[in-house]
Amino acid sequence: MNLNLSGQSVAIIGAARGIGRAIAEGFIAEGCHVRGFDREQSADFITTGDVTSYETVKSFAAGFERVDHVVFCVGIGSGKFGFPFWNLEPSDWARVLDVNLIGAVNVAHAFAPKLIERGAGSMLFLVSVAGQIGSQTDPPYSASKAALINFTQCAAKDLGPHNIRVNALAPGMVxxxxxxxxxxxxxxxxxxxxxxxxxxxxxxxxxxxxxxxxxQMPDEYAAMATFLASDHAKNITGQTINIDGGQVMHA
Ligand SMILES: NC(=O)c1ccc[n+]([C@@H]2O[C@H](COP(=O)([O-])OP(=O)(O)OC[C@H]3O[C@@H](n4cnc5c(N)ncnc54)[C@H](O)[C@@H]3O)[C@@H](O)[C@H]2O)c1
Structure with a gap:
């Protein structure tokens, strides 16, 4: 399938390793210009910074003359685990929500004006099956992903009239x-x-x-992310797409 993405400009947030790195490589293989953002610098196409700083994310976005697609792949856990949730302290929640949810909101705010100006493009947020099933493993992680699924729908409604599609991609076990x-x-x-x-x-x-x-393997998310950015997906917006081996099945 020809995705016709060649020459398009893509911002990948959380591109240093794992799924984000695979997605960056997927867009590069399609002939896109990719610029990454991450707190770690593992390749020269990456600008370093913390996604929780709106100022830093805004100045990364300001460096794009044109942007067609934005992919948010950052995600952290609390480092502590539930079963039951009171194994954590309420104070364990703030950083996870700040990175996983507010980080994504920072990215959406920083890039929306550029996408609106072009009148085309897409955003994609990496979420998790944990946000669909109240996973007990890491309650703040699950809650952050559930909130991001909800924000994806909200952003899809706001940006739809500007011809910009917004979706979420839910990995299972990668x-x-x-x-x-x-x-x-x-x-x-x-x-x-x-x-x-x-x-x-x-x-x-x-x-x-x-x-x-x-x-699941990281390159499977690259295949879906590039498809979702392409015109083949022109009527797909506000959706959470699972690549999870059937771990969660929607009615
Ligand atoms: N691996 C899995 O099984 C799995 C399952 C479900 C969902 N996910 C989601 O998929 C996405 C990618 O996961 P992954 O497994 O590749 O994770 P990973 O930990 O391998 O990569 C995450 C990237 O985000 C970067 N990052 C973390 N905090 C940051 C911050 N504050 N500012 C800037 N960059 C930051 C890291 O440096 C890293 O490069 C995440 O959103 C994760 O929640 C992963």
Whole structure:
């Protein structure tokens, strides 16, 4: 399928590694001009900064003469885990909400005027199945993603009349550093003789949550992100699209 994205300009927030990096590479392979933003600098197309600083995000956006697509891939967990939620303190919530939700709002505010000026384009927010099922693993993470799904719909309604589409992409279980941190935190709570390797933990977990029984890989999100940016998706807006091996099924 020809996506006809060649020459388009794409901003990827959270592009240093994991899914964001794969999405950046996917757009580059389609012939797009990609500029990334991340708190880590792992490639020369990345500007460093913290997404919670609106000023920093605004000055990143100001560097674009033209932007066609914006993809927000940043996401953090609390580093502590629920089961039950009172294993966390209320003070554990603020940073997660600040990065995962307010970070996305900063990006939407910074780039909306540029997209509106062009009268075309798209935004895509990486969310999570956790935001659809009240996942107990990390309650502030789940709540931040649920809120971002809701904001996606709100932004899609506001930007639709300007010919700008806004969607969310929900991964299930992807082998990235984010999941390794969940494994590592879980292991710390176990006596040493009950600890397992990341690969064994991952194999067991994926059997439980995915009907297809296999992990998702970052390049699958690149394929969907580039499709959603293309004209083939011109009537898709306000949607949350799951690539999760059937972990969550919508009626
Ligand atoms: N890996 C999974 O299984 C999984 C599952 C569901 C949803 N997701 C979501 O997909 C997205 C990408 O996940 P990933 O697994 O690639 O994560 P990752 O941790 O590998 O990458 C996240 C990127 O965001 C950057 N980042 C974090 N905080 C930042 C900040 N304050 N300012 C700027 N950059 C910041 C990191 O440096 C990193 O490059 C996230 O939104 C995540 O919540 C991932």
């Amino acid at each position: 082998k990235t550093e984010l999941n390794q941190s969940i494994w590592a935190a879980g292991q710390q709570k176990l006596p040493e003789d009950q600890r397992v390797s990341f690969d064994d933990w991952a194999a067991e977990k994926i059997k439980k949550v995915s009907h297809l029984g296999r992990w």
